[in-house]
Amino acid sequence: MREVKRQDALDYHSQGRKGKIEVKPTKPYSSQRDLSLAYSPGVAEPCLEIAKDKRKVFDYTAKGNLVAVISNGTAVLGLGDIGPEASKPVMEGKSLLFKIFADIDVFDIEVDTKDVEDFIKTVKNIAPTFGGINLEDIKAPEAFEIEKRLKDELDIPVMHDDQHGTAMISSAALKNALELSDKKIEDVKIVISGAGAAAISCAKLYVALGAKLEHIIMCDSKGVIKPSRGDLDEYKSMFANEVEANDLAEAMVGADVFLGLSKGNVVSQEMVKSMAPNCIVFALANPHPEIRYEDAMAARKDIIVATGRSDNPNQVNNVIGFPFIFRGALDVQATCINEEMKLAAVEAIAKLAKQPVPEEVIIAYKERKITYGKDFIIPKPSDHRLITVVAPAVAKAAIASGVAKKIITNWTAYTEELEARMGLDNKLFSALAERARKDPQYVVFAEADNYKILKAAQIVQDEGLAKPILLGRKEKINSLIKEFELQFKNVEIIDPRSPEMEHKRIEFGEHLYEERKRKGFTRIEAIKAMRERNYFGAAYLKWAKADAFISGLTRNYADTLRPALQVIGKRNSVNSIAGMYIMSTKSGPMFLADTTINHNPTARELADITILTAEAIKGFNIKPRIALLSFSNFGTSKYPDAIKVREAVAILHKERPDLIVDGEVQANIAVNSQLMSEFFPFSVLAKHRINTLIFPNLAAGNIAYKLLQEMTDMEAVGPVLLGMKRPIHVLQLGSSVREIVNMVTLSVIDAQLRKKRLKEGNRNNESPHPVL
Numbered sequence: 001m002r003e004v005k006r007q008d009a010l011d012y013h014s015q016g017r018k019g020k021i022e023v024k025p026t027k028p029y030s031s032q033r034d035l036s037l038a039y040s041p042g043v044a045e046p047c048l049e050i051a052k053d054k055r056k057v058f059d060y061t062a063k064g065n066l067v068a069v070i071s072n073g074t075a076v077l078g079l080g081d082i083g084p085e086a087s088k089p090v091m092e093g094k095s096l097l098f099k100i101f102a103d104i105d106v107f108d109i110e111v112d113t114k115d116v117e118d119f120i121k122t123v124k125n126i127a128p129t130f131g132g133i134n135l136e137d138i139k140a141p142e143a144f145e146i147e148k149r150l151k152d153e154l155d156i157p158v159m160h161d162d163q164h165g166t167a168m169i170s171s172a173a174l175k176n177a178l179e180l181s182d183k184k185i186e187d188v189k190i191v192i193s194g195a196g197a198a199a200i201s202c203a204k205l206y207v208a209l210g211a212k213l214e215h216i217i218m219c220d221s222k223g224v225i226k227p228s229r230g231d232l233d234e235y236k237s238m239f240a241n242e243v244e245a246n247d248l249a250e251a252m253v254g255a256d257v258f259l260g261l262s263k264g265n266v267v268s269q270e271m272v273k274s275m276a277p278n279c280i281v282f283a284l285a286n287p288h289p290e291i292r293y294e295d296a297m298a299a300r301k302d303i304i305v306a307t308g309r310s311d312n313p314n315q316v317n318n319v320i321g322f323p324f325i326f327r328g329a330l331d332v333q334a335t336c337i338n339e340e341m342k343l344a345a346v347e348a349i350a351k352l353a354k355q356p357v358p359e360e361v362i363i364a365y366k367e368r369k370i371t372y373g374k375d376f377i378i379p380k381p382s383d384h385r386l387i388t389v390v391a392p393a394v395a396k397a398a399i400a401s402g403v404a405k406k407i408i409t410n411w412t413a414y415t416e417e418l419e420a421r422m423g424l425d426n427k428l429f430s431a432l433a434e435r436a437r438k439d440p441q442y443v444v445f446a447e448a449d450n451y452k453i454l455k456a457a458q459i460v461q462d463e464g465l466a467k468p469i470l471l472g473r474k475e476k477i478n479s480l481i482k483e484f485e486l487q488f489k490n491v492e493i494i495d496p497r498s499p500e501m502e503h504k505r506i507e508f509g510e511h512l513y514e515e516r517k518r519k520g521f522t523r524i525e526a527i528k529a530m531r532e533r534n535y536f537g538a539a540y541l542k543w544a545k546a547d548a549f550i551s552g553l554t555r556n557y558a559d560t561l562r563p564a565l566q567v568i569g570k571r572n573s574v575n576s577i578a579g580m581y582i583m584s585t586k587s588g589p590m591f592l593a594d595t596t597i598n599h600n601p602t603a604r605e606l607a608d609i610t611i612l613t614a615e616a617i618k619g620f621n622i623k624p625r626i627a628l629l630s631f632s633n634f635g636t637s638k639y640p641d642a643i644k645v646r647e648a649v650a651i652l653h654k655e656r657p658d659l660i661v662d663g664e665v666q667a668n669i670a671v672n673s674q675l676m677s678e679f680f681p682f683s684v685l686a687k688h689r690i691n692t693l694i695f696p697n698l699a700a701g702n703i704a705y706k707l708l709q710e711m712t713d714m715e716a717v718g719p720v721l722l723g724m725k726r727p728i729h730v731l732q733l734g735s736s737v738r739e740i741v742n743m744v745t746l747s748v749i750d751a752q753l754r755k756k757r758l759k760e761g762n763r764n765n766e767s768p769h770p771v772l
Contacts, residue, residue: 013089020092021099021106026062028674055405058131058333062105067132067326069094069108070123075139075162075197078286084110087137094136094161102323102387103421104330106134116142120149127154131330134322135160140197141233157329157337163201165318168325168342169378170259170282170306171205172349173316176377177304181278183256185210189276191251192239193290194261195220200235202259208339209346217243217251219262224251249274256280264288269299277302284308284316304374313375320379321345324387328394331414332404337394344397348390352379356462358738369485387422388415420588428582428589428620429717429742436465436748441727443744446537446551448472448493451480453553456740458486465741466748469546471496471533496536505530508539512567519566534560538567541726547755548747552731553740557596557719560730564721574723576601578609580616581705581718591617591624591692595701596719596730603647610652610694612722614659617692619753626692627670627685628652628663629700634680635664645696660688667693667704717742727751 013019028034036042046060058064073087091108098104107129111122119142123133133156135147147160159165178185190211192199195218203216218225218239224247225232227240245251248266252258253274260267260283267290272281281296283289286308293312296305306314325345329337357370361380370376379386392411398404408414443460447453448470454477457468470477470493477493480486495501509527512535516526529535534551541549552560570577579596582589593613598605610626617624628649632642645664652661662685669675670690677686695701709716717739721729727750729743 019089020096021108030674057128058406063129064131064330064333065103066105066107066130067098067134067330068123068126068130069098069106069134069136070111071109071136072111072113072119072138074114074137074142076137081139084112091136094134097319098134098323098326101319101381102327102391104323104326114142116145116149119146120153123150124153127156130156131333132157132326133159134326135162137162138197140200141235143197144200144235151336155335157326157334159322159325159337160197160201161318161322163197164205164337164342165322165325166198166261166284166316167201167205168321168345169316169318169349170202170284171209171346172320172353173282173306173314173378174206174257174280175209175346175350176353176372177280177306178257180304180374180377181256181280183278186212188215188256189254190216190257190259191248191255192216192218192259192261193248193266194218194259194285195225195236195239196261199259199261200239202261203239205342205346208343213239214241217241217245217255219248219251221262223247258282258290260284260290262290264290265292267291267296269295272296272299272303280304282306282316304377306377310381314377315381316378317381319381320349320386321390324390325394327387327418328391329398331391331406332395332398332408333406334395334398335403335405338398338401338403340401341394341397341403344393345390348393349379349386352383352385352389353377355385358383358385371485384422388418391418428584428622429745432620432745432749433463433465435752436745437463439748439752440464440466441547441748441751442467442469442545443548443550443747444469444471444537444540444546446471446533446549447553447555449476449480450553451484452735452737452740454480454486455484455737456744457491458488459737459741460744461488461491466548466744468492469494469540471537474498494536494540496533497531501536504540504544505536508536508543511543512539516566521566529563532563534563535567538564538728541728542568547751548727548729548744550729550731550740550744550747552733553735554733556733557730561721564724564728564730568724568726568728570723571725574612575608576605577721577723578612579719580613580722581716582720583705583708584715584717588691589620589622590714592701592705593692593694593722594698595695595705597698599698601697603644603651606645606648606694606696607651607655609722610648610659610661611656613692613694614656614661616720616722619749622691624659624661624692625685625688625690626659626661626694627665627690628661628694628696629667629670630664630696631666633665633669634683641696660684663694664696715739717746720746727754 027038029038050056050060069091071087071091073084074081076082076087076090088110091110095106095108098106111119113119138146143160147158150158192203207213216239224243224245225236225240226242228242232240249271252271254276256276257280262285264285265288281303283291289307293305293307296303306316308316354372361383362370392414395408399407443466445453445457445468449472457470460466461468468491470491473495474493506527508530513521513523513526530539537549537551540546577597578594580591580593581595582591591613594609601609614624614626628645630642630645642664649663652659662683670693673689680686705716708714719730727747729747731740731743
């Protein structure tokens with residue numbers, strides 16, 4: 001874990017807008033009408049509806065997505081009792097985590113009282129505002145009484161995350177660690193260092209999972225908790241066992257599991273060595289664990305270790321749980337978070353760790369590979385799948401246990417809603433992936449001696465999206481496969497420069513020569529060109545068994561595109577090719593063109609680019625709604641650039657009246673339906689949300705998509721090459737594995753569409769049907 005400097009932390013919180021959170025309006029407010037709806041007199045109407053039926057507060061207010069993070073600052077992280085004001089940065093930080101991980105809005109509330117009754121009264125009085133209450137950093141034993149009372153007296157979810165968050169995450173880790181150690185929870189001896197809120201809650205949940213009370217030894221600062229001590233409160237008494245051991249060191253002898261929720265450096269290597277074979281050590285004190293990860297691992301080989309630190313494997317981090325647990329509870333308007341919901345979260349988190357880890361998670365943690373095993377028993381906090389796995393599990397448990405006021409029946413739609421909520425709207429690519437799996441195609445990967453390409457090829461093969469053909473030196477490719485422990489099933493590896501491929505180089509070279517002998521190619525040059533993978537791959541697509549071709553990860557766009565144009569060429573029915581990017585936004589995909597090919601297209605070329613783009617979008621079963629962009633709006637400028645766009649629109653209106661298209665229009669107007677309707681109600685675009693932007697020149701398009709990609713959370717997929725005779729697509733330089741997989745999926749769909757047209761009788765591969 002990189003050391004955080006004091007001044008860096010202070011600057012982070014103080015520079016710019018102070019603190020870490022803000023409130024943003026969710027409704028329009030630019031006009032007087034908007035304000036009259038937001039407040040008086042329009043606000044009276046939802047008030048009257050809620051007065052008739054309090055449940056309608058979820059329909060007309062933010063209550064259903066609003067959580068209170070409430071503390072009195074009596075047990076803040078490792079800082080102790082520092083008071084409510086000093087706890088506010090932590091509560092703001094917790095609020096930020098709720099928002100970025102689960103899109104839950106939060107007010108942090110710091111209460112200036114240590115009196116249990118006053119605290120409970122305060123929370124109860126403000127509870128009508130919120131859909132849920134997250135209690136935070138309240139010292140034990142008061143925390144137990146506060147949570148119990150509030151759960152009993154309120155009809156919204158209440159959870160003290162310091163207790164239950166740690167319990168759920170460590171329980172998920174324990175389930176997997178026991179499985180890997182070939183042990184059963186009902187048989188193991190568990191030693192717990194610490195007897196605070198988190199330790200008590202963990203022990204309770206372990207028992208709910210099957211652990212035996214008599215097998216649990218809990219230690220506090222005075223030693224082993226025993227009935228004979230006589231100084232125990234009701235919570236410690238639950239886990240008091242009369243055993244021979246008197247201190248932590250004695251208790252750990254022969255233990256199968258150690259759980260540390262106390263303080264740093266209280267466990268030695270000798271204590272770890274005294275544990276049972278195949279032992280499990282969860283040293284969760286932060287920032288200094290009970291024993292350092294390195295020391296525990298060095299003590300013995302038959303051990304699984306988890307800590308609370310991000311720089312060690314197996315980080316037990318509450319952020320894996322609380323955002324998604326509240327997400328699921330809020331979405332069914334649960335009246336509480338019960339044991340069934342907590343156990344469902346445990347099961348979901350434990351199962352997710354066994355699934356293949358997304359490439360972006362592996363990259364984020366700078367690992368070569370992450371697979372289920374002793375060093376990976378719990379998902380990483382950055383795993384974007386957590387929200388779509390844990391939240392539905394919690395919601396289903398709430399419904400099944402009878403505490404949900406809202407019933408979800410369409411779980412697929414709910415999962416898509418969660419993805420869209422987090423900017424993970426993969427609905428388009430999910431649908432395309434399903435289409436690809438029905439008829440996977442052979443795809444040539446030109447740069448298969450690159451790890452990203454190989455990883456993407458493995459993914460598309462594993463997921464049944466495509467059948468990879470790998471180009472490159474076999475020794476290098478096989479070495480990478482071995483190094484990164486990649487697994488392929490009967491994959492074809494071709495080295496275009498190898499002696500065994502000489503006959504193919506000659507065959508393909510002869511074909512190329514015949515087609516381009518009057519365009520500057522000699523026979524020798526054509527055959528020699530086939531030693532280059534971009535030429536050989538394109539030729540393999542055109543004259544062999546391949547269906548699609550992917551390249552460009554490590555080469556500049558022009559160098560990759562040139563062989564494609566010379567070998568494959570553009571479709572006979574198009575005047576020019578174009579490049580399209582797909583931007584993944586919260587409201588769905590946005591298509592941008594031309595972003596890579598045409599420097600300064602004429603009005604005719606702009607119209608052709610628009611038609612090409614529209615055909616491609618229809619191929620995704622999406623209706624294109626197109627705005628042609630300029631610096632002016634519908635005739636406000638007489639400059640040539642604006643006139644060119646207007647002329648392109650006129651061509652489109654005449655030749656393609658079936659398209660929803662208009663312009664010229666400024667970009668901000670195009671993407672803002674309210675402004676479009678207010679200022680240009682005559683335009684067809686005023687009645688439709690735009691999903692396609694056509695740029696007046698290459699500079700505008702290229703700059704726009706790169707700015708969007710770098711300055712926003714949008715994911716860019718592309719460039720999708722439009723107008724080629726065969727499915728050939730050029731990757732963006734440095735694309736991620738995820739982006740490569742998406743491009744391969746698009747290529748497969750492209751190939752499927754072309755084959756479908758051929759079956760329909762069009763042997764020239766020319767058709768008005770949608771095509772990429």
